[in-house]
Amino acid sequence: MAANEMTREGYNALNEELEHLITVTRKENAERLKEAIALGDLSENAEYDAAKDAQAETEERINEIEEILRTSTIVDESSSDDSDDTVQTGRTVRIKDLELGIEATYKIVGTTESDPLNGKLSNASLVGQHLIGNKAGDVVEFPVPDGVAKYEILEVTR
Numbered sequence: 001m002a003a004n005e006m007t008r009e010g011y012n013a014l015n016e017e018l019e020h021l022i023t024v025t026r027k028e029n030a031e032r033l034k035e036a037i038a039l040g041d042l043s044e045n046a047e048y049d050a051a052k053d054a055q056a057e058t059e060e061r062i063n064e065i066e067e068i069l070r071t072s073t074i075v076d077e078s079s080s081d082d083s084d085d086t087v088q089t090g091r092t093v094r095i096k097d098l099e100l101g102i103e104a105t106y107k108i109v110g111t112t113e114s115d116p117l118n119g120k121l122s123n124a125s126l127v128g129q130h131l132i133g134n135k136a137g138d139v140v141e142f143p144v145p146d147g148v149a150k151y152e153i154l155e156v157t158r
Helices: 008-038 046-071 126-131
Strands: 004-007 072-075 092-097 102-109 120-122 139-144 147-157
Touching: 004 008, 004 102, 008 046, 008 072, 046 072, 120 126, 126 139, 126 147
Parallel strands: 004 072, 102 120
Antiparallel strands: 092 102, 092 147, 139 147
């Protein structure tokens, strides 16, 4: 996995999830396994199979988060040039879809933090990629499957 940008907020949230998985979820999984084993005959024990699956999913997520954290670059929003008012990871952008006349506000975040329905737009998404580096007042146009998307950047804030 290549290095990816993420906000401090996203990095901290992943660290909290990792801590919970290691300190709480692992112990819960171990207890479930212990209880399932106590039921006997593991060959036909649905509780044992479910506990093993939960344990495997937890370990997979732990490994995934550790890899993300290891390869991430945290965007330090406080050290960026104050005169630079371009759209960047960590900044909030208010845009207007010029075709539909709809305004929306998004925080540009790393791919692992993306949640467009809650105002977090990935810097690697089609829209995010085209917004990066532009300023308020710019009109951004790019091809989409059903034509051309056209957005005006109304405001960029930290």
